[in-house]
Structure formats: structure tokens, C-alpha cells
Amino acid sequence: MTLSSRPEADPVSQSFGSLAPVRIGLPEEVRHASVSALNRLLTHTMAMRDLYKKSHWQTAGITFLELHQLFDKHYDEQVALMDALAERVQALGGVARALAGDVVSESRLARAPHGIETPHHQLERLLDAHEFVLGEARPLAREAAERGDDGTNDLLVSQLIRTHEMQSWFVWRHIPRTIQRDERG
Numbered sequence: 456m457t458l459s460s461r462p463e464a465d466p467v468s469q470s471f472g473s474l475a476p477v478r479i480g481l482p483e484e485v486r487h488a489s490v491s492a493l494n495r496l497l498t499h500t501m502a503m504r505d506l507y508k509k510s511h512w513q514t515a516g517i518t519f520l521e522l523h524q525l526f527d528k529h530y531d532e533q534v535a536l537m538d539a540l541a542e543r544v545q546a547l548g549g550v551a552r553a554l555a556g557d558v559v560s561e562s563r564l565a566r567a568p569h570g571i572e573t574p575h576h577q578l579e580r581l582l583d584a585h586e587f588v589l590g591e592a593r594p595l596a597r598e599a600a601e602r603g604d605d606g607t608n609d610l611l612v613s614q615l616i617r618t619h620e621m622q623s624w625f626v627w628r629h630i631p632r633t634i635q636r637d638e639r640g
């Protein structure tokens with residue numbers, strides 16, 4: 456089989472945006488709303504994952520080793536989160552977003568400088584990103600509970616929100632040290 460240069464022209468067994476008739480006792484409209492929320496948070500998660508790897512590679516200075524290791528730990532946690540979100544989409548009968556192009560079109564977090572930022576700016580960017588995702592996730596988690604999708608609510612609260620809050624705390628705690636270093640040049 457050869458793949459055409461127009462991917463949408465190739466046959467698919469389930470089109471994006473459609474729902475498979477999974478049998479988990481949740482009505483189609485509930486599953487549809489949850490898939491859409493989860494896919495939105497999935498693209499943010501893929502953007503966070505990439506932001507952490509970029510920061511892991513590009514950090515420098517006296518805090519190099521500490522931040523290099525911290526950023527990779529957070530990268531691993533974002534990868535685990537990404538997998539949990541994508542598999543929840545599939546379990547609901549949906550189609551998970553999976554491509555780099557989806558991240559660019561769906562998440563504003565994908566837009567960061569190509570160049571190397573100072574450690575302080577890396578941390579500030581990550582803090583902003585965490586706060587942005589948390590601001591989006593909390594109402595989506597509440598709405599999932601309100602429509603009776605407890606599994607999605609649980610995933611968003613116990614895994615996504617808690618991971619972001621914890622990572623944000625670790626990032627925030629490093630800021631005073633990087634400011635001191637940046638001021639000294």
C-alpha cells in the first residue's frame with residue numbers, strides 16, 4: 456500500500472470526530488463532550504511534553520544539572536499523562552489526536568522561541584503553561600462530573616490537575632536561584 460500525499464484521501468476505519476459504539480454505559484452525547492475535552496487537553500499535554508524536552512536540552516548555567524534532570528522527569532510524567540488521555544479518548548469510542556500538526560493547530564503552547572532562553576525565562580514559560588492548562592482543565596473536569604462521566608473527571612482531577620500542580624510547584628521553587636544567577640550574568 457502506498458500512502459498518498461493527501462492523508463485525508465486515504466481510507467480510514469474510523470474518521471476523526473466520530474464515535475465507535477463502545478459499551479461503557481455512557482450516552483453518545485456525554486462521550487462526545489468528553490472526547491472533545493480530552494483531545495483539547497491532549498494537545499496541550501503534547502506541547503508541554505515538547506516544551507520540557509526543549510528545556511532539558513537547552514538549559515545552562517550553575518543550575519544546569521538540577522534543571523536538566525528536573526525537566527526530564529517532568530517530560531516523562533507528561534508522556535504518561537498523554538498516554539492516559541489518549542487511551543481515555545479511545546475507551547470512550549473516540550479518536551485521539553496524535554500528530555505534531557494537531558499540536559500546532561490546537562495548542563497555543565506549541566508556539567515558543569526556537570532559540571535558547573535563559574533558565575529564568577524557561578521556568579517562567581513553563582509556569583505560565585502550567586497555569587494555562589490548569590485554567591482549562593478545572594472547568595472541563597467539573598463538567599465531566601456534571602454529565603456523569605466520573606472516569607474522565609477522575610483522570611482529569613487525580614492525574615492531570617495534580618501532575619500540573621506538583622510540576623508547577625517544583626518549577627516555581629527554582630525561580631529565585633535562577634534570578635540570582637541571571638543578575639550576576
Ligand SMILES: [Fe+2]
Nearest residue numbers: 511512523527
Ligand atoms: Fe536527555
